[in-house]
Amino acid sequence: LTTSISLLKHIQQHKNQLAVLIDPEDFTEKPADFLKKIPQNTSYLLVGGSQVGAGKTQKVVANLKAFTNLPIVLFPGDYSQLTNEADAVLFLSLLSGRNPEYLIEQQIKAVDFLEKSNLEIIPTAYILVDGGCETAVVNVSKTQPIPPTEVRQIVKTALAGQFMGKQLIYLEAGSGAKQPVPLEVIAAVKKAIHIPLIVGGGIKTLAQREAAYQSGADIVVMGTAFEE
Template identity: 45%
Template sequence: MWPFSGKGVWLLYDPDRLEPEDFVERLAEVRAKLDVGGVLVGSSFLEGDICGAVRRVKALLDLPLILFPGSHYQLCGDYDYVLFLSLLSGRNPQYLIGEQVRAAPLIKRLGLKVIPTAYILVEGGTYTATEFVSNTKPIPREKTELIVAHALAGKYMGFAAVYLEAGSGAILSVPLEAVRRVKEETGLPLIVGGGIRASEEVAEFHDAGADIVVIGTALEDGSIAL
C-alpha cells in the first residue's frame, strides 16, 4: 500500500500561495540539490481552483502529485495518489472520520489510489493554520511517549503510513528523537514535515528514520537553504 521506495523529499504546493509556473521554477532549483520524489498538493484555506492548478502543474512535471487534503472538496481525478488522512492527534470527529466518509464515494468514483495515513500534529512553536482549521491541539513536543502511542494506534488500526507534522510555518520541527522512536516502534513508512528549511536538516531526518521529508513554507518564501 506504500508505493514509494527509498528515502526522498516531497515539496508542498499550495495553489493559494504560488502560481503553478512559479512553483515549478522553484522546484527545479531544489531538485538540482535534493532527491525530490513527489509533490504534495494541499491548502488549509482554499480560495482558488485547486483542480485547475493541479492540471497546470501536472502538465509541467514528471513527478507524482499527491493530494494532502484539507477537505473532501479538494478531490479531483488528476492526482496520482491521495493521502487518506485521519487526524489521530486530535479529537475532532470531523477530521477523525467525518471528512473521510464524505470523500470515500468520490475517491471510488474517480478511481484514485489512496495511502491510508495516520496524521499526527506535534507542537511546532507557533499556532498553525492546521490547528485553527481542525480545531485541535497538537501533541506537546516533549511528550515523546504520547507521540509514539498515537503512531502505534495508527499502525494497529491498519494505516499504511505515519505523518508527523509540526505545521506549515512551524518555528520548530518535529523532534528527531520522536522521529527515531516512531520509526523504531511502528516500522511504518514515515513522513515528516513542518519547520524544515535546509538540506542538512533533510539529511538529519532521513538518518533519524524519516522516509519522506516535506518542505513547504521554505520553498514558498525562498528561505530554503540548499
C-alpha cells in the same frame, strides 16, 4: 519513477525521499519556473492546504502535470480538494486530535468522489506535534497538537494508527512551524513502527532534512522553504 506503479509500494521501497508541498491557495508562480528551482532529487509533489478555494487544487495540479512526470499526491485539508488530475491521495485521519470532523466526518464526505475515482488511496495517520507557534492546521482543525516532550503519547498515537491499518505515519509540526518535529521524536516513532514515516513542518535547510533522515524519516516534506 513512472506513475504506473503503486505509489505506496514506491514509498515503501525507498529511503531519504523529498516531497515538496504546494499550497494551491497561494501558488502564483509559473509551474515551469517552480519546478526548475526545487531539488533535482525531489520524489513527489504534495498538493494541498488547510483552506483552499474551490477549484484551485484541480487547476494547480493540471498545470503542474503539464510540466512534470513527478507523482502528484493530494494532501487535502478537506474533501473539496480532491481531484482526479492527481495520482494519489493521502487519506488522512488526524489521530492526534479529538475532533470527529477530521477523524471520520471528512473521510465519509470524500466517499462519493473517491468511489468513482482512480486516485490511489493511501491510508495515513496524521499526527500534529506542537511546533512552537500557531499554525494553520491547528487553527483550522480546532485540535490540540501533542507537546513534543510527550514522546510516549506520540509513539502510542502512531502505533494506534498502524494497528488500525494506516499505511503511513505523518508527523507534522505545521507549515511554517518554528520548531520542526524533534529528532528524538522521529527516532522514537521510527523505532516503534514498521510502516514508512513522513515528517514535515518547519524544515528549511538541507542540514535539517538530513538530520530528519538520519533519525528515521523516510520522506521529508518541505513547503515554505520553496515558496516565494
